[in-house]
Amino acid sequence: MKICIIGSSGHFHYALRGFKSNWKIVAIAPGSKGEDVTPLKKALSEMNITPNEYKSYQEMLDREKPDVVVVNTVFNANSRILCESLSRRIHTFVEKPIATSFEELEKIKKLFGTVKNEVFFAAMFGLRYKPHFLTAKALLDGGEIGQIRLLNTQKSYKLGKRPEFYRRRDTYGGTILWVGIHAIDWINWFTQKGFLNVYATHSRISNNGHGELESTALCHFVLEQEIFASISIDYLRPNAAPTHDDDRVRIVGTRGIIEVFENRVLLLNDKGENYIPLLPEKQIFSEFLSQIDGTGSCMVTPYDSILATEIALLARESADTGRVIQVCQNH
8 A cells, every 4th residue: 555745844753663564655745835855765765665745745646646735835835735636535644733824724624524434634643643642642541640720831942043934923823732732632541521711821022033933832721521621831941951852741630640741650549650661653654544444443533633733723722812711612
């Protein structure tokens, strides 16, 4: 079965780590005008893969007729290409955010509603598949801390020097949409409860000359059953830090607390305080392909992908307007 890759601006490495031997990456193309696909070509070359190369992804799809397309171009173009691939009935593994506006997301919702029995898509929420997050999820599902009452999450990144499109809201989408959306997905995945409202703030101060990019943000959510959740987001992680990112989660339940930090999981309950042995890592793209060929299922569904994007857009609207935003329960 055939895979095509569009763009080189996102996490295409998920697809390279997780594709099956009976699937073949046959072609690549940029997804946006002037997009540099050199990093993708280099990564494929290191795997001894020499795909056909096109200047137009539409021509590539016309000629190659792939079974799967991986979309990870400049962020504001992801929705347009996702709609085109779904219209062509091509299964799509797409970078998040899947849309950078409510109008784009509504188009995806309506289109997917007409093709959902024929095609599958998932956003690149690959952090779910890390050992520490899989372990935390297993503890929650096993009732180790009772009922969740409170979640605090953190996303901290090194900023470095980002590509030009990060400097403009219309091409980047915003830091809540690009970075915070991961934590929104964790909150949804861990709680399985509906979002009721959000209040968020963000700032461009100290963004090291990156134009409209927000360097800091905070989000506060109210979920069903009066569960509260928060996200702390920043691009201020020092260059000397040992890792690029610092992801953290603290989940408070009625019978204990789970903390995820430094790729470890700490469980505190009536049995004491213990670091929990980690489950093995999984690969999101491998599961995505298993979903398509009927041999398994993907933890990230189209509905998860749509929901996280919708909540991220609402959080960005709250930060832009300074208002508490209510979440319509139609997702």
